[in-house]
Amino acid sequence: MGDEAREEFLCVSRAAASGGLLWRSWDADLYIVYQPSSAETHVFNGPTAAILRTLDDRLLTLDELKSHVEQALGAQRGDLAEADFFAAVHRLDELGLIERVQAADDVR
Amino acid sequence: MIIGDLARQDVAQRLAGDGLGIRFGPFNIRIRSELASFAALAHQLYAPYPIPGEASFNDFHVRLARPRGLRRWWRQQVCFAVDGQSPFAPYTVEHAFPALEWGINWCVATRSHHLLMLHSAVVERQGKAMLFPAWPGHGKSTLCTALIHSGWRLLSDEFGLVHPADGSVLPIPRLIPLKNESIDVIRRFRSDAVIGPAFYGTRKGTVAHVRPPLDSIRRADEPARPRWLVFPRWLAGAALSLTRMPKSQAFLMVATNSFNYEVLDATAFSLVADMVDACNCYSLCYSNLDEAIRVLGELADADQG
Numbered sequence: 001m002g003d004e005a006r007e008e009f010l011c012v013s014r015a016a017a018s019g020g021l022l023w024r025s026w027d028a029d030l031y032i033v034y035q036p037s038s039a040e041t042h043v044f045n046g047p048t049a050a051i052l053r054t055l056d057d058r059l060l061t062l063d064e065l066k067s068h069v070e071q072a073l074g075a076q077r078g079d080l081a082e083a084d085f086f087a088a089v090h091r092l093d094e095l096g097l098i099e100r101v102q103a104a105d106d107v108r
Numbered sequence: 109m110i111i112g113d114l115a116r117q118d119v120a121q122r123l124a125g126d127g128l129g130i131r132f133g134p135f136n137i138r139i140r141s142e143l144a145s146f147a148a149l150a151h152q153l154y155a156p157y158p159i160p161g162e163a164s165f166n167d168f169h170v171r172l173a174r175p176r177g178l179r180r181w182w183r184q185q186v187c188f189a190v191d192g193q194s195p196f197a198p199y200t201v202e203h204a205f206p207a208l209e210w211g212i213n214w215c216v217a218t219r220s221h222h223l224l225m226l227h228s229a230v231v232e233r234q235g236k237a238m239l240f241p242a243w244p245g246h247g248k249s250t251l252c253t254a255l256i257h258s259g260w261r262l263l264s265d266e267f268g269l270v271h272p273a274d275g276s277v278l279p280i281p282r283l284i285p286l287k288n289e290s291i292d293v294i295r296r297f298r299s300d301a302v303i304g305p306a307f308y309g310t311r312k313g314t315v316a317h318v319r320p321p322l323d324s325i326r327r328a329d330e331p332a333r334p335r336w337l338v339f340p341r342w343l344a345g346a347a348l349s350l351t352r353m354p355k356s357q358a359f360l361m362v363a364t365n366s367f368n369y370e371v372l373d374a375t376a377f378s379l380v381a382d383m384v385d386a387c388n389c390y391s392l393c394y395s396n397l398d399e400a401i402r403v404l405g406e407l408a409d410a411d412q413g
Contacts, residue, residue, distance in 0.1 A: 011357045022374060026355030034377040039370065041363060043356070101200060 010101060012089065013059040017096040018052065025049075038096065045097065046073055048088040052097060062089070067073060112155030112292060113218040120147035127169065129160045133280030133328045134269065135220075141172040143186065146204045153283060153304050153317060154283055156325045168215045172204050190215055206307050206315050210284060213266060216280070217367045222289050223278065224379045225367035226268030230277050231260040233408050236335035237277045239387075241365050242323035247342030247394075250290040253318050254397045255404065257298040263332060267367075272375055275382050276331035281324040283317040291316045337362065337387040341358065346395045350403050358389035 017037040024032045027044040044052075047069060054060075054068045070080050092098045111119065111130060122128040127138040128150065141147065160166070171189045185198035188211035195214065198206040206344045217225060228241040229252035238260075239393055242248040249265045256262040262281045263269075269278040286294055286303070291314065304321040337358050338350075362380050363369045369376040388411070394400040 022377055022381075024359070026359075026382075026384065030354075030356045031357055032381070034374055036374055039373050043360065071131060 003046065011059050011061050012055065012065060012093075012098050012100050014052070014057060015096055015099040018080045018098070021052070023049075033094065035097065040095070045088075048082060048092065051085075051088055051092060055098060061103075065089075109159045110155065111151065111157050111159060113150070114159075116148060116151045119151040120144065123147050123150065127171075128252045129164070129166065131158045131160050131328070132282050133264075134276050134278050135216060135280065136164050136224075137215075138169045139171070139208065140169075141204070141208075142174075143172055143201065143204050145201075146172060146208070146237045149205050149304065153302075153319050154317070156322050158328075168212065168219070170208065170215065172208055172286055174201075183240055189342070203307055203310050205304070205317070206285065206310055206312075209283060209317065212282070216267060220269075221368050221371050222272070224268075224270040224272065224369070224372055224376050226270065226362060227266070227365045227367060228268035228362075229265045230263035230279075230332075231255045232259050232263055232266050232279075232332040234409075235332055236408070237263060237332035238336040238338060238404065239277070239334060239362075239383075239406070240338050240340050241268065241362050242340055243365065246340055247290075248340055249284055249286060250293060250342065251340050251394075251397070251400060253286065253290075253294050253301070254297050255282050256320055256324060257301055258295075258401050258405070261327060262320040270334075270379050270383065271331065272372075272379060275334065275379055275386070277334055279324070279328045280332050283321045283363060285312075285315050285317050287315055292344055293397065330403040334383045334387050335411065337384070337389045338392050338404070339390070340392045340394070340400075342395065343393055344395055345395050348396065348399045348403060349391075349393045350407070351391050353389040353391045355384050355389055358387070359384045382403055 020036045022034040031044045031049040033042045033044055050069045050072045054072055066080060066085050067077060070077055093100060119128060123139060123141045127140040130137050169191055171187055172186050175187050175325055182283050184201040185206045186201045187194040187198045188207045203244050226241055228239045229248040230237050231238050231252060240248045252265045263277055263279040265284040267280055269280055271278055291306060304317040306316045308314050339361060359380060
C-alpha cells in the first residue's frame with residue numbers, strides 16, 4: 001500500500017472543500033468535524049486531524065507531511081505506522097478534504 | 109381559556125365545525141372530528157391545555173375523518189389527515205384517539221425545521237433540563253413518566269426541541285403514550301396518575317395516554333437549559349448503573365437520533381456540540397424505577413453548578 005500510495009500522491013494540499021470546517025474535541029485523540037461543503041460530520045482520530053491541520057495552506061510531499069504530523073503528535077520520526085498514515089491520507093482524499101498532486105516537480 | 113372551561117358539548121361542536129384549537133407548547137393545532145367518542149376523550153384528557161386566541165396562527169390543521177369509498181361501509185375506519193392529506197393507512201375507528209396523537213407527533217417531526225428536534229424525553233428541575241435521548245423500546249417514556257410524578261417538570265416525552273437562537277429546550281408537554289407493560293408499571297408507581305383508557309391491538313400494541321401533571325402544562329412557555337444527557341436503557345432484572353459517557357460518543361448518539369440534524373446542517377452541528385459542552389453525559393441501565401428516580405435525583409442535587 002505504501003509504495004502504491006507514494007506514486008499516487010507525490011504531494012498533497014488542503015482542498016477548497018475543506019474550507020470552513022467546524023471542529024470540536026472533548027476526548028483524547030478524537031475530533032468531531034463538520035464539513036460544510038458536504039454537510040457531513042466526521043470523526044477523526046489524532047493522526048487524521050493532524051494531517052489536516054498540518055497541511056493548512058501548504059503543499060507538502062508525503063514524507064514531509066508524515067514528518068510534520070509525527071512532530072505535531074509529539075512522536076518520534078518513523079513512529080507513525082505507514083499503513084495508518086496512508087489510510088488516513090486516502091480517507092481525507094475520498095472526503096474531498098485534501099487534494100493530491102501527482103507530479104511534485106510540476107508544482108514546486 | 110383552557111379546554112376544560114368548555115362544556116363537553118361545546119368541544120364536540122367545535123370539533124365538528126371549524127375545529128377545536130389547542131396549544132401544545134410552541135404549536136397551535138386545530139383539530140376537526142365528527143366522532144362523538146373522540147370528543148368525549150378529548151374533553152377529558154385535553155382539559156388543562158390552553159385554547160389559542162381566535163386570531164392566532166395555527167401551525168397544523170388536522171382531522172379525523174371517515175375514509176371515502178366502499179371501505180367506509182365495509183369496516184368502521186378513520187383516517188388522520190393534515191392539510192387535507194392522509195399520510196397513513198386508515199385506522200380502526202376505535203383507535204381514533206391514538207391515531208390523532210401519533211399524527212400530531214408526525215406533524216411536529218416532519219414540519220418543524222425551524223427548531224432542532226431530538227428524539228428525546230426531557231424533564232426539568234430548577235431550570236436545568238435532563239435529556240433522555242433514546243430509540244423506541246429503551247424505556248424513556250416510562251422513566252420520564254415516573255420522573256414527572258416525582259417532582260420533575262415535563263418538557264416532553266418525545267421531542268427535545270432546541271431553539272437555534274440560544275440552545276434552550278422548549279417544552280411541549282403532550283400526553284405520554286405508554287405501551288404494553290409500561291401502563292401497569294406506572295399505575296403501580298403512582299395510583300393518582302391521570303391515565304386514559306387502554307387501546308388494545310393498535311399498531312404499537314396496547315396504548316394508554318398519561319396526562320402530565322398540571323404544573324407541566326401550565327409552564328409550557330418556560331424553556332430550560334440543557335444540563336444532563338442521560339442515555340437510558342431498561343433491561344429486565346438489570347442492576348442499576350449510571351456511568352459517565354465520553355462526550356464524543358454522546359455527541360454522535362444525539363446527532364444520529366435527531367429528527368432533522370441533516371436538514372439544519374452547520375446549525376445542528378453547533379447546537380448539538382454546544383449542548384454536549386454544557387452537559388454531563390451518562391449511560392443509565394435500570395430495571396427498578398424507584399432506584400432510577402433516586403439516582404437521578406441525587407445526580408441533580410449534587411450538581412449545583
